[in-house]
Amino acid sequence: MSETIYALSSGAPPAGIGVIRISGSDAGSALERLTGGLPPERSPRLRALRNATGDTLDQALILWFRGPATVTGEDLAEIHCHGGRAVIAAILQELGTYAGLREAEPGEFTRRAFGNGKIDLAEAEGLADLLSAETEMQRRGAMLSVGGELSRRIEGWRERVLGFAAAVEAVIDFADEDDVAGLPGDFHARLEDLAAEIRGIAAQPATERLRDGIRVVLAGPPNAGKSSLFNALLADDAAIVTAEAGTTRDVLERPVAIGGIPFVLVDTAGMRESGAGAIEEIGIERARREVSAGQIVLWLGEEADAPEGAICVRSKSDLRSSESGGLQVSAVTGAGIERLTALLVERGRTALPPVDRLAFNRRQRDWALAAAEGLSAVRVDDDLLLVAEHLRTARRALDRLVGRESTEEMLDTLFGRFCIGK
Numbered sequence: 001m002s003e004t005i006y007a008l009s010s011g012a013p014p015a016g017i018g019v020i021r022i023s024g025s026d027a028g029s030a031l032e033r034l035t036g037g038l039p040p041e042r043s044p045r046l047r048a049l050r051n052a053t054g055d056t057l058d059q060a061l062i063l064w065f066r067g068p069a070t071v072t073g074e075d076l077a078e079i080h081c082h083g084g085r086a087v088i089a090a091i092l093q094e095l096g097t098y099a100g101l102r103e104a105e106p107g108e109f110t111r112r113a114f115g116n117g118k119i120d121l122a123e124a125e126g127l128a129d130l131l132s133a134e135t136e137m138q139r140r141g142a143m144l145s146v147g148g149e150l151s152r153r154i155e156g157w158r159e160r161v162l163g164f165a166a167a168v169e170a171v172i173d174f175a176d177e178d179d180v181a182g183l184p185g186d187f188h189a190r191l192e193d194l195a196a197e198i199r200g201i202a203a204q205p206a207t208e209r210l211r212d213g214i215r216v217v218l219a220g221p222p223n224a225g226k227s228s229l230f231n232a233l234l235a236d237d238a239a240i241v242t243a244e245a246g247t248t249r250d251v252l253e254r255p256v257a258i259g260g261i262p263f264v265l266v267d268t269a270g271m272r273e274s275g276a277g278a279i280e281e282i283g284i285e286r287a288r289r290e291v292s293a294g295q296i297v298l299w300l301g302e303e304a305d306a307p308e309g310a311i312c313v314r315s316k317s318d319l320r321s322s323e324s325g326g327l328q329v330s331a332v333t334g335a336g337i338e339r340l341t342a343l344l345v346e347r348g349r350t351a352l353p354p355v356d357r358l359a360f361n362r363r364q365r366d367w368a369l370a371a372a373e374g375l376s377a378v379r380v381d382d383d384l385l386l387v388a389e390h391l392r393t394a395r396r397a398l399d400r401l402v403g404r405e406s407t408e409e410m411l412d413t414l415f416g417r418f419c420i421g422k
């Protein structure tokens, strides 16, 4: 029997209300002790919360859900109290004195929901993305996993693979009887259909792109106006700008939504071959790394020096007399900034998984491709035992995809992304 856990599940106090959750076999007795009695199930009640010495801590709305039909799969209590710091601290402190109760770790409620089969891994991963979603697009993308659409699709694939395996087993079992038909004529075509469907989704950009934002790296020689453009795109004075070459040394990054697309703008040290001090040299090395890691590079230098695939931007257009081609922008007058952001949005959209269509994260994609590979490994003239083995490989990969088989380490990483109280 696992311990009963509790935590503040709403945001940081002070706030209008605070929601404290308690999950586990002692949740009911804890609620009873704190409020003087259990309310009817699933029915809110206003009650006084009291500590051991009978002092009233708060008046709160309480809710009681008996497991296993709860989000965590365990007995679950919710206390909707006033959201003041001292109120919440007093209630949490009181709960801490109850035997068998302890404060929850980050993501522990969700981890229990997963452990009790309330959600699968794809849904938990989607939930993590949903909680960190800052743009509408991120929210919609995460909802496809949270709502179980991805899981249902994968479950459908798994059933098809089990169907294929059953057909193979039937032929193997009756192989020595005379009149048993072999595998259906379209057996291999159906395997390939499924493999193609899986590969189609795996071919989309990974959902991490949507979650983390598209990295737009501003690079070029010193004093090119990178930090000024960075600030202009952010509409904030985040980066230091001076007339001195070599002002920016370290990498500076800021998330920003432009046209609903999540970007991370990255300002870097100006690149020069000589004259840079030791600190600047390190900055230049970091700038190089950012340029190769970025999805979009804005190059504010000579076109001939531009990294491959970079967008060449002619900065300080207000100082240039002639129309010297390229994308002209001025951080000072704002000229050309709109054109640049439109271009970023256009490029950004193609680098993201399409909205409202299923997509995998990198972990899911690896297992999906492993499943597709298992299916494609089947040859028409293969021994049936070998076919069965390939199908088992495919099925196991799909199991991993939804977390039917998962390692503790992987779960620690995933649930560590959640906050305490989730």
Ligand SMILES: Nc1nc2c(ncn2[C@@H]2O[C@H](COP(=O)(O)OP(=O)(O)OP(=O)(O)O)[C@@H](O)[C@H]2O)c(=O)[nH]1
Binding pocket: 221, 222, 223, 224, 225, 226, 227, 228, 229, 240, 241, 242, 243, 244, 245, 246, 247, 248, 249, 268, 269, 270, 271, 315, 316, 317, 318, 319, 329, 330, 331, 332, 333
């Ligand atoms: N007139 C004008 N001046 C600009 C513009 N953009 C930047 N500057 C000036 O150019 C100088 C260098 O700008 P920064 O933004 O610091 O350039 P940087 O590329 O970040 O420089 P480093 O970090 O040193 O590599 C500053 O004096 C800015 O005020 C612009 O669009 N128009």
Ligand SMILES: [K+]
Binding pocket: 222, 223, 241, 242, 243, 244, 245, 246, 247, 248
């Ligand atoms: K500068």
Ligand SMILES: [Mg+2]
Binding pocket: 226, 227, 228, 240, 247, 248, 267, 268, 269, 270
């Ligand atoms: Mg700079």
